Amino acid sequence: MSEFDLIVAGGQIVTPHSAYRAAVHVKGGRIVRIAESPEGSAEKTVDAGGLHVMAGFLDAHCHIMDPGYPECEDFARGTGAAAKAGLTCILDVPRHQPPIDSARRVEEQRAYLAGKGVVDYGFMAGVYPYNVEDVEAMWRAGAVALKCFTVEIHETPPLMPGQLQRLFRLASGFGGAILIHAEDDSVVRANEALLRATGRKDYLVHAEMHTREAQELAVDSVCSVAEYALKPPARLVFAHISAPEGLRRIHKAQMRGAPVYAETMGHYLTLTLDDLRKKGPWVKFAPTAREPGTVEEMWRCLNQGLIHQISSDHAPQPGRLIAPGEKDIWASPLVTGANIEVNTRLMLNGVSEGKTTLQRLAQILSAGPAQHYGLYPRKGAVQVGSDADLVVVDMGRTETMERGKTVSKGGWTMHDGKPLKGAPVMTFVRGRLVYEEGRVVGEPGWGKFVTSH
Numbered sequence: 001m002s003e004f005d006l007i008v009a010g011g012q013i014v015t016p017h018s019a020y021r022a023a024v025h026v027k028g029g030r031i032v033r034i035a036e037s038p039e040g041s042a043e044k045t046v047d048a049g050g051l052h053v054m055a056g057f058l059d060a061h062c063h064i065m066d067p068g069y070p071e072c073e074d075f076a077r078g079t080g081a082a083a084k085a086g087l088t089c090i091l092d093v094p095r096h097q098p099p100i101d102s103a104r105r106v107e108e109q110r111a112y113l114a115g116k117g118v119v120d121y122g123f124m125a126g127v128y129p130y131n132v133e134d135v136e137a138m139w140r141a142g143a144v145a146l147k148c149f150t151v152e153i154h155e156t157p158p159l160m161p162g163q164l165q166r167l168f169r170l171a172s173g174f175g176g177a178i179l180i181h182a183e184d185d186s187v188v189r190a191n192e193a194l195l196r197a198t199g200r201k202d203y204l205v206h207a208e209m210h211t212r213e214a215q216e217l218a219v220d221s222v223c224s225v226a227e228y229a230l231k232p233p234a235r236l237v238f239a240h241i242s243a244p245e246g247l248r249r250i251h252k253a254q255m256r257g258a259p260v261y262a263e264t265m266g267h268y269l270t271l272t273l274d275d276l277r278k279k280g281p282w283v284k285f286a287p288t289a290r291e292p293g294t295v296e297e298m299w300r301c302l303n304q305g306l307i308h309q310i311s312s313d314h315a316p317q318p319g320r321l322i323a324p325g326e327k328d329i330w331a332s333p334l335v336t337g338a339n340i341e342v343n344t345r346l347m348l349n350g351v352s353e354g355k356t357t358l359q360r361l362a363q364i365l366s367a368g369p370a371q372h373y374g375l376y377p378r379k380g381a382v383q384v385g386s387d388a389d390l391v392v393v394d395m396g397r398t399e400t401m402e403r404g405k406t407v408s409k410g411g412w413t414m415h416d417g418k419p420l421k422g423a424p425v426m427t428f429v430r431g432r433l434v435y436e437e438g439r440v441v442g443e444p445g446w447g448k449f450v451t452s453h
């Protein structure tokens with residue numbers, strides 16, 4: 001019998017604080033030894049010479065929408081797409097039907113997802129004005145975090161500052177994690193009413209509705225509440241911050257001791273209003289893409305440490321639902337396409353273009369999200385004792401996303417046709433190969449449910 005199940009040898013290990021050549025030894029799904037070269041025998045040895053070996057990426061904000069929207073995605077396809085992107089764990093965020101809004105619904109969702117995941121997964125429960133008092137019960141039932149809004153999106157009612165204060169105090173009591181979509185409801189509504197009254201249907205209407213000030217105002221007010229009401233080990237992640245002002249306000253709250261963090265997505269580091277002007281409903285996400293120039297500022301902020309995690313906000317509606325938006329931007333839903341599949345590649349491509357480093361990515365794609373959701377160092381680390389979640393990356397490989405060729409049901413991405421340099425070539429979840437060279441080889445059911453408690 002072999003001493004180890006797996007040895008990944010010869011690769012450059014990249015962590016947030018180091019990069020060194022080593023062999024990772026795996027037994028029973030965990031990393032049991034890291035040594036300069038292979039020591040002892042293994043069932044399987046992988047030669048990662050010339051490649052980088054990183055902790056599996058963690059997508060802490062994606063919408064698989066299962067159950068509820070079978071036309072958009074299902075859990076096996078969505079987690080298969082994750083494996084292709086080097087993700088070894090995903091956190092599914094509410095957009096389910098029926099909503100996950102009670103402890104009973106959390107238990108039902110756990111049972112529903114059993115046997116469906118290709119990679120490991122957790123999921124969040126939704127907090128609305130009617131269930132703020134139930135958050136501890138939802139947390140205890142296994143929700144990895146609590147998702148809430150300050151703005152009405154997808155017909156979900158927003159929380160007002162008083163309700164947020166109550167939520168933060170409750171979460172401080174049990175050490176819960178919260179993800180918040182922060183745009184000011186009254187500003188977005190007022191913009192919408194004025195724009196609709198003009199009869200305009202052009203693409204830029206979307207940006208004029210979801211303005212920078214709508215995000216700034218909400219981030220500012222939520223930070224103010226958090227500075228008083230949120231105490232560690234509870235923590236709050238601001239979802240998809242799209243402009244530097246929000247990042248700076250969150251940083252200021254951190255300096256004052258509030259346990260708050262900023263998330264963004266690859267699309268806020270690559271797409272601008274020019275893309276919205278050209279592609280309209282195919283890049284209609286909220287908050288919106290910003291003015292050219294903002295993207296460069298966002299990369300600067302990322303390198304200054306003001307961005308703490310990168311997620312996909314995967315929302316893969318099929319083309320049939322989006323096409324009506326080409327004539328009337330109001331007529332199509334918010335989308336990001338099969339973003340779970342392309343988001344990590346955008347970040348690797350950013351490294352290829354010299355915009356940031358692989359070490360920074362090790363923090364914001366792996367360690368950071370695992371820390372924010374209480375999964376670190378079981379997830380998000382290449383160290384002895386951690387789950388053997390590994391992604392082998394070839395920074396020399398260029399791949400182009402193509403319409404109709406996604407693993408995700410969505411069938412398209414916001415970056416189709418754009419060559420991206422730097423690609424995951426192998427993904428291991430707890431020591432088992434789930435993706436290799438363009439093929440998802442993992443089976444639904446290998447992925448295990450995770451939560452922090």
Ligand SMILES: [Zn+2]
Pocket residue numbers: 061063093313
């Ligand atoms: Zn989202």
